[in-house]
Amino acid sequence: MVFISRYPDIPKFPVACGIAVLSLVGFNGCAPLEIAFRANELHVASLSQDSSGQQISESALRGQKLVEELFGTPDFPKWPDGVGPAVDMDKVSRAAGPVGRNESKIERGLYRKHCVQCHGTAGDGLGPASALLAPYPRDFRRGSFKFKSTPTGKKPTHADLVRTLENGLPGTAMPAFGTLKLSPEFEQDVDALAHYVRFLSIRGEVERKVISAIVHDELDGDTPIQMATLVAANWIAADSHALQPPTINIPGSDQERTASIERGKSIFLSELTACSKCHGTAGDGKGTSQDFDEWTKDWTIRAGIDPAKKAEWKAMKKYGALKPVIDSARNLTFGALRGGTTREDIYRRIVLGIEGSPMPAIARKENGNPGVTEEGIHDLVEYIYFISGLESHGGSQVNGMSKGEYHASNH
Amino acid sequence: MHPTTEATSKWVYLWARLVTVLTFPLIWLGGLVTTHDAGMAVPDWPGTFGYNLFLYPISTWLFGPFDLFVEHGHRLLASVVGLFAIGLCVIAYRTEGRRWVVATCFAFLAAIIAQGVLGGVRVLFDARTLAMIHGCSGPMVFALGGFIAMVSSPRWQFATSNRTGRKVGAIGFVAILLFLLSIAQLFVGAHLRHSLPTWLPIFFMSLVHTHLLMATLILVAILALAYLVRSPSNRVSTELRSPSNALIAIVVVQVLLGFATWIANYATPWIELTPWLARYTVQGKGYWESMIVTGHQATGSLLILASLWMVCRAYRKNALAETSQASNLKLDPYVQRKHQPEAVSVGIE
Numbered sequence: 001m002v003f004i005s006r007y008p009d010i011p012k013f014p015v016a017c018g019i020a021v022l023s024l025v026g027f028n029g030c031a032p033l034e035i036a037f038r039a040n041e042l043h044v045a046s047l048s049q050d051s052s053g054q055q056i057s058e059s060a061l062r063g064q065k066l067v068e069e070l071f072g073t074p075d076f077p078k079w080p081d082g083v084g085p086a087v088d089m090d091k092v093s094r095a096a097g098p099v100g101r102n103e104s105k106i107e108r109g110l111y112r113k114h115c116v117q118c119h120g121t122a123g124d125g126l127g128p129a130s131a132l133l134a135p136y137p138r139d140f141r142r143g144s145f146k147f148k149s150t151p152t153g154k155k156p157t158h159a160d161l162v163r164t165l166e167n168g169l170p171g172t173a174m175p176a177f178g179t180l181k182l183s184p185e186f187e188q189d190v191d192a193l194a195h196y197v198r199f200l201s202i203r204g205e206v207e208r209k210v211i212s213a214i215v216h217d218e219l220d221g222d223t224p225i226q227m228a229t230l231v232a233a234n235w236i237a238a239d240s241h242a243l244q245p246p247t248i249n250i251p252g253s254d255q256e257r258t259a260s261i262e263r264g265k266s267i268f269l270s271e272l273t274a275c276s277k278c279h280g281t282a283g284d285g286k287g288t289s290q291d292f293d294e295w296t297k298d299w300t301i302r303a304g305i306d307p308a309k310k311a312e313w314k315a316m317k318k319y320g321a322l323k324p325v326i327d328s329a330r331n332l333t334f335g336a337l338r339g340g341t342t343r344e345d346i347y348r349r350i351v352l353g354i355e356g357s358p359m360p361a362i363a364r365k366e367n368g369n370p371g372v373t374e375e376g377i378h379d380l381v382e383y384i385y386f387i388s389g390l391e392s393h394g395g396s397q398v399n400g401m402s403k404g405e406y407h408a409s410n411h
Numbered sequence: 412m413h414p415t416t417e418a419t420s421k422w423v424y425l426w427a428r429l430v431t432v433l434t435f436p437l438i439w440l441g442g443l444v445t446t447h448d449a450g451m452a453v454p455d456w457p458g459t460f461g462y463n464l465f466l467y468p469i470s471t472w473l474f475g476p477f478d479l480f481v482e483h484g485h486r487l488l489a490s491v492v493g494l495f496a497i498g499l500c501v502i503a504y505r506t507e508g509r510r511w512v513v514a515t516c517f518a519f520l521a522a523i524i525a526q527g528v529l530g531g532v533r534v535l536f537d538a539r540t541l542a543m544i545h546g547c548s549g550p551m552v553f554a555l556g557g558f559i560a561m562v563s564s565p566r567w568q569f570a571t572s573n574r575t576g577r578k579v580g581a582i583g584f585v586a587i588l589l590f591l592l593s594i595a596q597l598f599v600g601a602h603l604r605h606s607l608p609t610w611l612p613i614f615f616m617s618l619v620h621t622h623l624l625m626a627t628l629i630l631v632a633i634l635a636l637a638y639l640v641r642s643p644s645n646r647v648s649t650e651l652r653s654p655s656n657a658l659i660a661i662v663v664v665q666v667l668l669g670f671a672t673w674i675a676n677y678a679t680p681w682i683e684l685t686p687w688l689a690r691y692t693v694q695g696k697g698y699w700e701s702m703i704v705t706g707h708q709a710t711g712s713l714l715i716l717a718s719l720w721m722v723c724r725a726y727r728k729n730a731l732a733e734t735s736q737a738s739n740l741k742l743d744p745y746v747q748r749k750h751q752p753e754a755v756s757v758g759i760e
Contacts, residue, residue: 035608035609098451098537099448099450099451100450100451100452100454100537101451101452101453101454101476101478101479102454103454103455103460103461105460105475105476105479107452107476107478109451112448112608113448114695114696116608117606117608118677120608121608121609126611126612127608127612128606128607128608128610128611128612128614128615129606129612129615129676129677130612131612131613131615131616132612132615132616132619132677132680133677133680134680134682167692168692168693168694168695169692170689170690170691170692171678171682171688171689171690171691171692172678173676173677173678173693174693175692175693175694175695175696175697176692176693176694176695177695177696179694179695179696179697180695180696183476183477185475185476185477186476285683322612331683331689333686334682334686334689334690335686335689335690336682336686336689336690
């Protein structure tokens with residue numbers, strides 16, 4: 001500052017601005033951004049831990065190149081010839097590529113505009129912001145999705161993906177894009193994004209299978225296209241596995257409803273369902289379970305790594321692994337049910353479970369097997385609906401009692 | 412008549428204030444462009460979809476897609492600011508006696524033109540890095556406009572309150588530190604806003620931690636300044652309290668907006684704190700989310716301007732203190748040098 005007071009004639013600020021801008025250019029570079037699908041090194045590493053870092057990179061890169069021949073690049077996606085049409089490529093092209101409008105004012109790059117910051121270019125859940133989020137953004141490449149209407153092991157329907165995109169997931173970084181539909185120019189965006197998520201998931205799952213074949217030395221010339229056909233077929237068949245929940249009758253009187261809630265509560269606390277083991281006896285999420293999700297187990301437990309021991313898992317960080325985090329059970333009393341807040345949504349979650357998480361599908365009483373009857377499931381739905389306070393977020397009344405009073409009188 | 416009135420112009424002051432006030436909504440609109448990722452909503456430049464910038468149909472602009480509305484509006488407002496900056500140069504050239512102020516006005520115009528060209532090149536090359544630089548340099552151009560207003564103001568020229576001829580001590584050092592920190596914070600914030608899909612999570616995480624650390628340092632510096640300008644040794648320096656008060660108000664708003672920005676973008680990892688946080692669903696490109704995020708960026712520009720205000724006042728007081736000690740006059744050192752070369756030479760040395 002002595003300099004400034006001594007030489008008032010020199011315009012210092014523009015000079016400082018110039019230096020700052022030049023340093024930014026130097027720091028970031030000005031070359032056009034070339035974006036590629038990041039190779040899945042983590043999957044290679046989890047399948048072949050004994051390999052050197054260079055071998056892992058080479059195998060991952062080889063898998064990436066083989067898949068690129070089928071599915072193209074982030075800027076120019078394509079669909080493999082001869083594989084069933086599991087996605088609408090016009091919509092995929094609209095969602096892919098750099099953000100912007102062309103000369104005809106048609107927008108593209110929707111995925112980079114709305115999703116890439118968290119889910120990453122390849123849909124690997126490794127976007128720039130991913131490590132700071134709780135829960136971590138979904139890695140689409142396993143082909144597993146949590147909130148869907150199909151059983152565990154089956155792909156979600158297109159409507160399931162659209163529902164999550166429109167409604168978002170409360171308490172997470174997953175936004176709701178439903179408002180986009182209010183504007184004529186954006187109303188097709190959600191549909192295009194859902195198609196691109198399907199595309200990324202198929203591409204990523206094929207890559208995993210190709211990598212597995214590379215690591216196990218089972219790769220031949222037709223392997224990638226065969227795998228693409230198989231994965232795409234699973235997505236095409238998703239609609240046929242969708243569960244249509246029955247109409248859940250709301251108990252007519254307060255007495256009937258209280259009785260239903262009481263029965264549901266006893267099911268919630270029973271050994272048979274073990275709901276309270278994770279969700280706590282009051283449904284507040286304070287159970288004793290300390291489990292990890294399947295995305296974490298994929299590269300830890302299944303690869304012989306203890307996710308609770310940093311000394312073991314930190315070697316995988318260089319391949320893109322994020323710190324393993326316990327998949328906590330939801331505090332049901334907050335009313336923040338990510339799979340949806342209607343009785344039908346709760347029914348789906350109970351009957352189908354949440355794929356990839358420790359939340360299992362309920363054991364149903366059928367064919368002589370022990371489990372919960374259909375009526376019992378309805379009672380459980382009523383109990384969860386009640387403790388979630390979904391009618392008025394804490395103001396629901398049963399027999400003149402609010403949710404809190406009900407709990408106080410029952411514990 | 413006071414000697415300085417012959418060399419300075421109140422019109423420069425008024426016009427510079429006007430241009431600076433106009434530049435703030437431009438910064439805000441630029442922030443909205445980033446928030447809505449609308450930088451490429453218009454693929455050509457300097458025209459808009461083949462039209463001359465000023466002849467683009469107003470109905471298509473106002474009632475077309477929102478991203479196009481924001482981007483084209485940003486360009487139009489930038490043009491208006493550019494025209495006002497030309498006016499500032501004309502006024503300064505004709506009425507301002509201090510050469511360095513006139514030069515700074517021309518530098519301001521050059522900076523605005525450069526900023527416009529940078530924004531245009533960003534479009535032509537679809538270069539996100541250039542968008543980031545454009546976002547960094549925008550607030551600095553805004554601060555430069557504010558700087559011209561500051562040095563043209565009557566307070567700057569007469570500075571009658573420094574009657575004691577006392578220096579401001581550590582205030583100047585802390586103020587310049589705060590100014591540099593604010594600019595560095597702007598750079599880090601711009602990186603977070605323009606993050607590239609190719610970045611590794613660890614890099615983004617490091618930037619966030621750096622942003623938080625620097626926010627803490629900025630807060631400490633502002634609190635230190637608040638204490639120093641009110642300390643017994645500086646009680647007479649009442650004109651330092653205005654920038655200090657502004658800084659306190661800005662930093663309070665900025666910290667709140669910072670937390671809100673994170674929640675508006677990514678929700679919060681501590682959903683168990685309250686049912687509201689657990690139930691909150693981020694609205695993708697929602698109105699309030701956009702306003703909060705853009706407001707955080709725009710308030711950052713105000714922070715830079717206010718810290719520059721503090722720097723200017725502190726160092727002006729120091730310069731005048733040296734001058735008054737040497738010549739017992741309270742005049743602009745430049746004007747003083749013009750009229751009394753020997754006396755000012757002693758004062759500045």
